[in-house]
Each structure stands twice: as C-alpha cells, then as structure tokens.
Amino acid sequence: MTRSVFNLPATLVASLGLASAVGAAEPFDAFLEKHCISCHGPEKEKGDLRIDKLSRDFKLGADSHHWAEVIEQVNSGEMPPKKEKKPTQEEIEAFVTALDSKIKEGRAARMAARPAVSHYRLSRKEYQNTVYDLLGVRYDPAKPGELNEDTLWHGFERIGSELSLSPSHVDRYYRAAGTVLDRAFPAASGEARKVRKTAADLRYSGGKDQQAALDRFGIKRPLRYLLFPGTVQNALSANWFGKTGPEHSGLYKVRIQASGVRPPGGQPAHLSIGKRTGEETVDGLIDFDITAPEDKPQVYEFEVFLEMPASLDFCVVATDVVDRRSGAAFRNALSSRGGYIFTHSSETLLLNPNAPQMFDGKGNGLFSTVLLDWIEWEGPLETDAEKSLRKNLVPADDATPEVVAEHLQRFAERAWRRAVNKEELEDYLKSYREEREAGEKPAEAYRVAMQGVLTSRNFLYIVEGSPEAREKLTDLELASRLSYFLWSSMPDDALFTAAKGGTLNGEGLKKEVDRILTDSRINRFVDDFSRQWLQLHRVGMFPPDKKLYPTYDRWLETSMREEPVEFFREVLVKNLPMESFLDSDWTMANSRLCDFYGLPEPKTDAFQRVSLKPEDRRGGLLTMGASLGLTSDGTRHRPVHRGVWLSEVIFAKTPPPPPANVPAIEPNPPTSAKATLREKLEAHRDNANCSACHAKIDPLGIAWDNYDAIGQWRTHEKVAAGTGADPMVNPAGEMPDGRHFKDPNEFKRLLIEDRDKFVQAFIEHLSTYGLRRVLTVDDEDDIAAIAAEAKKNKYGVKDIVRAVAVSNLMRKR
Template sequence: MLVCPMSCRRGAKCIACIPARRHHSHFTWFAALILSLASFTGQLRADDDRYPAEVTPFAKKYCAQCHEGDDAQAGVSFAKYADEKSMLKDRRTWEKIFNVLKAGSMPPADEAQPTPDEKAKLIGYLDDKLHRIDCTTMSDPGRVTIRRLNRAEYNNTVRDLFGITFKPAEDFPSDDVGYGFDNIGDVLSLPPLLMEKYLSAAEKVAHEALLVIDPASAPVQEFPREQLHRSNVAHPLREDLIILVSYGDVFVEYDFPRSGQYILKVSAGEQPAGDEHSKMEFRLDDKPVQQFIVKDVDPKFEHYQFALHVDRGRHKFSIAFLNDFFNETAEDKNRRDRNLIVRDLQIVGPTAVDQNEYPAFQHAFLTSMPGEGKSVADAARDDLKPFLRRAFRRPVTDDEVNRFVGLAERVAATGESFVTAMQVAVTGVLVSPEFLFRVETDKNPNDASERHAINDHELATRLSYFLWSSLPDQELMTHADAGDLHTDAVIETQIRRMLKDPKSQALVDNFAEQWLQLRILNEITPDPKAFPEFNGELREDMKRETSHFFAHIMREDLSILDFLDASYTFVNDRLAKHYGIDGVSGAEFRQVPLAGKNRAGLLTQASVLTLTSNPDRTSPVKRGKWVMEVLLNQPPPPPPPNVPELKATAQAQPDLTLRQQLELHRSNASCASCHRVMDQLGFGIENFDAIGRWRDTDGNQALDTRGELPGGRTFQGPLELTHVLRGKQAEFADSLTEKMLTYALGRGLEYYDRCTTAKIVESLKGRDFKFSVLVTEIAKSEPFRMRRGEDAK
C-alpha cells in the first residue's frame, strides 16, 4: 500500500495524501525526485510541454548538489516519472512535493533558494495538474469494504438490542487502527481468536437477555469451610469441618442475583451429649428462618434445607447453634459435650423468580409461546422475525427466519424448554455474519462503474453507527421502511434529533477521543518525582474536560472554530485547582470562563498538553507535531535515520535552554525542514508544564515563547498562537471535515473525495461553521449516500 508522509493543505483538500495516515516517510527525497526528473530524455506528449519547462530547470538549479545518481539522499530514484501522465498516476507522491514546496520546507534553509517567481511557477504547475478537478463531471462515491462491528459498536449494539448493562466486548482483542480510527473496514480483520470470543460473548448475552428457570438444574453456590465466617466459639475441626462449641454461628454473605425462591442448605452433624440432640437454626440477615434437630454424626452428615423467598441483593445466611450442653461428670466421656459440626453451606437457585425479575427483553421478545395448537416452529417464527429485523438492521426473508426457527426446533426436540431453545437461536443470530458485519449490497460488485445509492435501511445503519456507534432505532427504521430517509429534509431532521440524543456520546467517545489522540493519555505516566501531583484521578479529570468540551460544542450546535480558541472550558474542583481557577467546589464538572487565564480552546487543555509531553519535561516538538497532525492535518514525517536524539544534545550542552538545544538540534539540514514549523508551534505553548500547569520559567531559565511561521507570521505565547490558528479557518475546517468523513465512511479518502470535502467546507463557511452543518453535510454527501463496485484492477 502506498503511504502518505505529508498532507497538503490548499484551500479545500489534499486530493492524494488522504488515504494513508498511519505510516510516514521522511521527505528529503523531495529533491531527489525533482532531480531525477531532470535526467529524463523520453519523448513527451504535446500536452506535457509544461512538465519539462517547469520541473527540470528547477531541479537542476536547486536540487542537484544533494540529490543525484545512486547516492541521492534517502536513496530514492524516481525514474518512473517520465512525463506528466506518469506523474498523475502517483498523485500521493506528487502531493508531498507540492506540500513541502508550498510550505517552504524545501529546499533546505541553508541551501540556495528559488526566487518567488520560480517557486510560483512550479507551485502553479503542480497546483493546476493535481488539484484542478471538475466536480461537475467528477462523480465517484468510492467503495466501503464490508465492516465488522468493532468493540465499541458491538457493546453499544447489544446494549440497545437487549438492554443489557455489561460490556461483552471488553474481552475481545483490540481493534486495528487505520487512518487514525478503529472503524475502518480495510483493517477490521476477523482472526480465529475473535471468532471464539464472539461465540462466548453471544452465549453470555443470550443467557443474560433470556432467563431460564429450571428447578431441576438450578445453579448451586457452595461455600466450603475455608469460605465460612465464624464467631468466636466456632473453630476448625478438620480441614473440612467447623465445630461450634457454644452458642454462636457460622455465616456467609451472598449477592442474590434476582428476587425469587431459593433453597438454603447445610451439611451438618452433631457431637451428642445430654438427653437431647443438637438444635440448629437457619437465619437470614440475623432473623430466624427455620430450626432443625441434628441427629447425624461424623462422617454420616446429612443436608438440611429450607426453601424461602429472598429479595435481590446482598444478604447474610447464617447457621446458629441453640442448645449448648456440657457435663464433665457424665459417665460416658464421649457424651459430656454437645456441639454442632458444620461441613458446608449451599445456596441453590433461584428455583423460581418474581415476574418482574425477567429481563425486559424477554417480555418483549417472547410474545408468542407454543401451546393450544401453536407449534414450537410457529411460536419461534413469530418471535424471531421482528428480532432478526432489528439485529440484521434490515427486512429479513422467510428463508433467513426459517434457519433460526429450525435451530430452535432441534433444541426443543431434545426436551429442553422453549426459552432454552430460543436462547440457542439468539446465540446463533449473534454469531451470524449479518449481525457481526455491516453488509451493503451491489448488483455488480466487480464493476467500478456501477454507482448507485444505498438503500434506506443501509443509510439508516450508516447514520446510526456514525453518530451512535450502534444500530438504528425505531424512528430511523420507520423512515427507512417508508423510503423517505434519503431525502434531505428527513436527514436534516434526524441529524438534529440524533445529536441531541444521549447516545451521541458515542461520537465523543469514539470519534473525538481518536481524532484528538486522547486515548494516548491512558499510556502517559509523568515522572512521579517531578510531578507528584499527577495521579489517576487527575488523568481522568483531564480527559473528562476535553470530552465535556467536545460534547458541549456538539449538543449546543456551536461553531467548530471554538475548538481552536473558545474562551471557556469545563472543570471540577480538582482540575480547577490544577489550573489556578478559584470558586469551583465539588467533583461535578461545570462550565467556567477563561478570561484572564491564558487558556483558550483545545490546545491549552491539560489532556493535550500532557499527552504531548515527555515524562519529565515538556516537548515543543511533540506539541507542534500535534497541532500539525490534529488541527491542520499536515503531519510531518518521522525523523531521518542516524540523527542524534535531543537527549544527547542536552547532555553535551546542559546550560542551554530547551529552545537553544532544539535550535542546535536543527542545525542538521535534514531536520530543519520539519522542525522549523513544529518547534515554532510548540514554543508558543511552553508556558504550560508537562502536566498542563501554567509557568513563567523552566527551572531557573526564562521562557521564550516567541514563534514565527513560514510566511513571516509571528506570535508570542498561547493566546496569540490560538489567534493564529483561528486565522486558519479554512485549513482547520478542511482538516476536521476529512477526519470526520473518514470516520463516518469507515474508509480512507481518495483524491476524488476532494469535491465532497470542498463542498462541505464551503457550506461551513456560509453557515457560521456550525457543528450540525458539518455532520449534516457529511450525511447528505455523495460518498455517504452512495457506493460503487470494486475496480477489477
């Protein structure tokens, strides 16, 4: 797979760099590529006249010194680009060239620089050839690979389908990530281990959703001697026995899972004495339940049991000894001391449950039961058809229903109950590809020219997994059944409704956390010696601030530009103290103004500042890289090989400030082209330490937070930097559009998607950059509402 080390930002969209964001290569190959073009002598077509006229002279004049022949830096030969046609076949590579040239990253700053006219000519040529797309004739919705549900989607889907509260996918292997997200069809493989996990999870879900009560096989919870609590008069007798030598008890505490009928059991015997047998009392929560006369002696102990109703929850089940006796003068030495001996306790059940203890799903699902002339097959078909429709997220055929009906029939034929048979059928549904995968149909799947609108049920699924990471609700399905979901008016109405729904928190948890790289924060552990204040609670507060911030902009339908410089945030008392904000008490998060606090937008939030720092100090490089990657979608490539780490520079020059060390580090020409932008951005937020607190000095050294970007734009400190970023409205809108469209589609974008992103950005500009406009325009876009077959090549 071709990879993209850069991202070009010209107005609306980089048309070639989009598809690969996971891997990057250093771009010193730029000059080598240009130089290699200078040696081409092949015949060019008439429409290639500008290619040798614009590219070759530039390469000879500015690139030949470092990039020629077999020893060209980065060892890259581009002889395959013989003409304009070959250039356009590799748009991704040429987008890199355009990007670094326009940004002023190449040629290196210490080499001869092209004149403004020379640079403008080459940029203009590449701009024209790479970016001029006639969107009135260009129409390619792309193709989304069939996608399995990722872990978050699986958990949310079974939650909404069954109403269960546990998360069965927590035990699944981690999902692979592509293009920055874990919902990309191309990387969501299905290894054998995951298939085993699917089966195990399906069984757990089915048993949680459908309660089977069979007194003959009720669950038994046994408490052997080592698990019993004892009063002071109860002592171990052997490895398996406890003896009560006086008035006292042994007990267990147990969480009864449901309100219903249980059987309390004890295996007990006595050490006889006097003229009566031992008396034993069952107690529940220290209240008498039942008394027994214990006549058995070791080793022929018997079980004593009593059935009773117990409410759901934690209760104390105890065994008390009631009639202690001791006579040391008795003639029979073996009958002088009466004691109660306990081997174990058991709780059996529930053997029956209250009607309201059955899961809500069970009441809704099993509306038809066999009997009175209705067969198992008929009842199963009645129950399964509407369930399958929800689970498969579309209408189902009779043949599909009959497959699962047959499964239930076979189980019932073995003598199992109807509910057990339906448990097995539900398990089968949950391991079906139609449930595990989001399937979309093509009449001609191998014909790339076959472009068509997805049907309304497929659109309902796209919408629900985009905004909720879960299956469509009844309202979406009703519109899909009516066939009007694809209309602009209905989509707009549904988007507004869905963003207000609490389930839209999934867009925060799954899109925002990955877009902003917040999941990295879980792996960050600042040096406890340098930052003893940092702990797990503060880490969680940092994440919650950013989550609340994103959710507020989303639900209040504010401008996406607030992400850059909003003058408010969300804190609780602990985070407020961390920021030096007074007047906040309690653990609840609330909105606070940031006027006079030197903070604004995402960039100054502690979550971002901490995840972009080293354990023991800040990192202007990481922080600048985050701005380029996340906010501007211009990720720099990784460093070239054989470049010494900054640590070595610091050890060699310990008296230098961090800024000076980085400047010395950038003396390597191959580093300077990237660091001249990254470091400048990072210096702007050096007033925040490695866990996001404000500071005026770094140790004993004054901070220099000045920055200058290519083109001469200068700033000092975080607020001026956020103003600079606010000035890049189109670039930020384009970056966020690309990221959210990638997430919504579940695929990387291609050059032809530029028409879509450009249209969305124009809509944002004309409508105050509202969050809902971004989401709605994505949902109404051609790639979201259409698909095509696969290119046979």
C-alpha cells in the first residue's frame, strides 16, 4: 500500500516503540484475517506492510495513517486484489464502520491531549519577506555565509518539525539582524545615483580614436558594442558610483538599449548579467532574450538587488554557435582593444580582417549576437512606503526611559506579531541601559535592543498557543497564519487591525482573505507554493549530458523552471478549474521555450500565454519540460521516478522506499538487441518483492515515455548500445484500478476522471503548506469539508485556496 501525507513522522513512531504493538481482537479483525493477512502478514509482506503488527492503540494513533489507508484501499476496491476472493458489500460496510469508529475515537482523544504551545521557525524566504515588510530593508538570506539552508520535506521548506535551530543558526541570525539594522539605519547617506555608460565608454575607452576613423570614412552611425556568444565583458564596476560600500547595497534599476543580430532560422541572442563564474559563463542575476532587430533597438529595464560593492559582467548565450570555431582565437581577435570598430553589420570593412567572419555578404549574422548602445544603472532605490516603515522607530537622543520603552514595545509588537507586555522587554531595555552606561550613543544603544527583538524566538518563530491548551487560534495567531500562508510574511496593518478588533471571523474573515488574495504580495504565494508543491528545486539537479542533449543550456533550464510557476499564476488569477493543471490548450512560455517546444515565437521576450494545438503534444503541468526533466538523471528518462513524482504531486501519496539490495537496471549489453527502459522494468517487476509497488507506480511514469530526459517528444527510444534499430516507445498501460490508456492524452483523460482525488490531494498540499506541518488522519474530516466546498464552486483554483484559508482547519491549533 502507498503512504499518503496523512502521516506521522517515522522517528516519532519508532521513539514510542509501538510500530509492532497489537492489542486485543477488535470487531474488524475477522475481516482482516479473512481478506488481508495472507498478503500483509507473517507469510507475505506486500507493500512493506504487516497489518497484524499495526498498533490497535487508537488513542495514541501511532499507526492511524496506515489504518486510514486500509479503509481507502478497501473502499476503492483496490484491496483485496482482483485475483483474491472479494468480500461482500455487507462485510465491507461492517468493516469500514467499525474501523472508522475506532479512528475517530482516537482522534478525539489526541485532540484533547495536544500540546499547549507550538513553534514554527520562519524559512529563509519568510525571513527575507518579513524583514522587508517590517523595516523596508532588502536582505538576501540565501547568499553564501548568511542563513542556513532550509531542510526540505517532499519539496516543502516550511515544515516545523524539519526546521530546527542549531548553534550555527543562532550566530547567523545575530549577524543577519545586524546587517538588516545597518541597512535600515545606515551610518552614511545612500542617496540614489545614476550612471550611464555608452558603447564608446564600455568598448573603446571613450571612443575618440574610433570616432576619428568613422569621420574619415564618412560614416554617420554611432559606435556600438558588439557582444558575441561566449564573451564575458564588464557590465558594472562599483567605482562607477565613486566610493561605495555596504551601506549602498539595495535595489538598483538597470536600463539597457540593445538589439540583436539573429541568423536566419536561429535563436534570438540571450543576454545574461551577473557575476563571472568561468571564462564564458556568469551566474545570471538578469536574463533575457534580445528580440529587437538591429535597426530598431529596444530599451530593456529591470530591477535587481545588489550587495555593494558589486562587479557584474555581460555574457551572451546562444546555442547555435558553431562548435568548430576556435574559441580562444575567436575571442582574442574580436575583444582586443582597437581590434575592430562596429557600427552596423553593413559596415564590415571596419571589422578586424584577421577575425573570424561574423556576417555573410548580405549582412545576416552567422550566429546570435547582441548589439549594445548603452547601459544605465540607478540606485540604491527606496520607495516612500519603505521609508515610512522606519519613520519614528528610533526614539530621540534625549528621550526618557519611559519613551524608549514605549518605542521598543511598539516595535516588538509588530515584529512579534502580537501584544507584548513591558515585562517581556526588560532584558532588552537592560541591554540598552548598559550600552548607554558604557558610553554608547543613544541610537546605537537602542539598536542593540532592537537586535535583541529581531533575534528573539518570538520573531524567528511563529508561536501558536499559550500555557493553557485550547482548540482554536486567537485572532492575532490566525492573522499570522493567514499572512504567512498567502504572503509568506507578517500581517500588514489592516490585518492586524481586523485581528485586534475581533472581526477576523465569519464575513469579516472572508473579506480579509479576499483582500489578501488581490494584494500584490499574493505573488509570493504563487512563487513559493508552486515551487515547493511541484518540487522545482530538483530542476537541473542532474545536468543533462551535453553530447546527448546539445540544445540544453542554462537559459532553457531557467525558462523551464519558470514555466510551471507562471502557469500556476495564470490559473490562480483567472480562477481556472483544477483540470487545467492536468490538461490545457495553452501554456505560459517565452521565446526560448517556444523554440524548444516548436511553438510560434511570441511577440515579446517575456512569458505570455501561448495557444497549443493537439500536434504540439503539450498542455498542463505534466508535459512541461520542468516536470519531465526533474525526474530524469541527465542521460535518460526514469519512468519510476516520474511515477513517484506524479503520485506525490497529483495524488499526495508517497510510495514506500524500495527494498534493500534491489539490483539496478543495467545498461543494454552491446551484443543484445536494443531494449527500451520499459522492457527492462517489466523484467525487474518479476521480482515478487518489487511487483506490488511497481504495479501502482510504473503506469504513472510509463505514460510519459514519449518524452526524453529533457522533455522532447520522440517516437523511438535512443539506446546507446545493442544490436538493431532504436526501439519504438510504448506509452500504453493500465491504471491500478484496471482502466487502460494507450498514450499520454488518454492518461490525462483518466486523471481528469479522477478529478476528485486530485482536488483532495491539492487541498492536502495547500493545507500542509499553510499549517506548516505534516497532515495526519486527524485532519481528514476538515479536508473533506474543504473539498465539498470546492466542489460547489466547480473547482476553481482561487476558490479552493480561499476555501482553505477560511476553513475550520486553518483556525485549529
């Protein structure tokens, strides 16, 4: 049997020592003995499950998730299997009723005994958003040397039981708080400055000599900077702004006027701006395609956070570069100072005659190239809203101790997201007094107290509960749960006000949730939830083999990772039905993805909605390059991994791990006929220890065998070794319940028929994300209530998110 997200941590079960506890005979034991023990008992242990060893102590509930799974399998008809004698309907009803009653009794007992207080540490992303919404300060916790990386649970990075706090965390949080306060209250002014560098400045050191040459030829065109594939050239030097230090870190706006030379039938040039990582590569902070033609340059504008002092480079990426060119010689011939003068592809006599040819006789580029006119940097930028967050936060130098305490109390209440007693702040005020007595200036002494507030568990954790156990959250706790669910950050003033005023219930709650859903901060939910739900951190984990997949590059990988996020955004904003995730006649794509998928090129380089035809063989999340690539190993597709991913993401069920010492699938022998991976898997499933689980996993992955390791469509599987022609792909299969499909389209249709299961699984994922914990069997009734509400609204995705937000489950501790 599979394991759903209704689960208790295995470590907890083991620590209790009850995994094998068996109580006295229960009313349902006769059914189990007759229909289940033969396959899940002492003689056989299919699915790694021994029903005879499951705990009957339902109050403790160590195995309640297994019992709930048993009910689900019996109700669905999947168990007992087809070859075994089926129980009568009366037997099933009596069994389910008796077992369900026991589960519910245990649930009530556990709810009454739940702990008084729960703590959930903020993830790095939540910390970043919270300090921004609290102080208007931008801080990157993922930068090397900053906050520790979050531990993942099936893609989710905010599960409370996974986010521990070690001594190394504490030290980094103190440093982070110091950095945040330095930026909030800098010692020196960080007023925005603007710097523009023209092509003449960047390439020709002002271009006086080159301009004189142009004058001699009578050429009226301006000098331009030709950036060819593989070149890495300076895009920003900190000294452009004069003397600059960390106090100038912040948001910068960059504007670039550029156009592209594109070979006939080739790709548009791609420009990346970031930190140099190699001779021909940068770690891109800004990535975009240059679609503007040579004679109609376009101004491209971006915002980027920079840690100053910063140095950045340009890098042009194009997959249609001819490999036979001598890279070093090519670069040296074109990049040496004074080696060429470029104004236009028609003025080729100005190019270095010793350099490789870049244009044909008609002015067509031989490969994708960027033509840069100028670049402009402006920053650090601060909005009035960001500045207002820091207004009057620090008391005046001559403030009395009472005024200082009042200031700190107001700050702590916003930072800790609740009412704060003055007694709780005594240690921080003591630090302030000690700093003043040591001769520190009032503002600096007060910052020490503020740093204490920002390193308190009340800031770093979402704290729910009080010394007395209670069933429901307070309104202030609910406000934090909602804001961290949908904004990945602290409540705003309006949400605080609603919570303090006691209106966060009934129609008042619905009104606030609707406001939250229409606020621009909902984009944080789109980015964070979709990335975690779909496990997009795995995209690029196994870089594809360049020899096998020469068209795969970093820009394609980045575009693949963004496609499902942009798709989710469109579905949520338009409140489209859930089945859009499974199949659609459109997708969200940029020019790089359109080229990869063979779709008509979009009008702009940004992501936009693109229509699909049946022959495109795309539609929905499951045929996206990201979904297909993250389940591959860089050389070949992996049907089993695709099946496991689909089971987890679409049905919220994680199959059990494989038995120990299961042999790996060997490569095709050179002297044997070429065989598909599917054929080898079928031989692998002959192993009795593997067949039960593979029967449920493999069809979910085999359905996508027409897509290779990076998601390209194919009809034959390329097999490196072996005799004969490459074998044809066979995506046909049978679902665990016996329904057949012949190709991916029919498989999608079967998934849509199972819409209710997918919707429930989606609700489980949303709830896991929102509650910051693994769901258990105790949550089943609440999940069912949310699903019933979603069905009334025809499964619109925004309606489902709203239903989760206003549900009884979200109000429970």
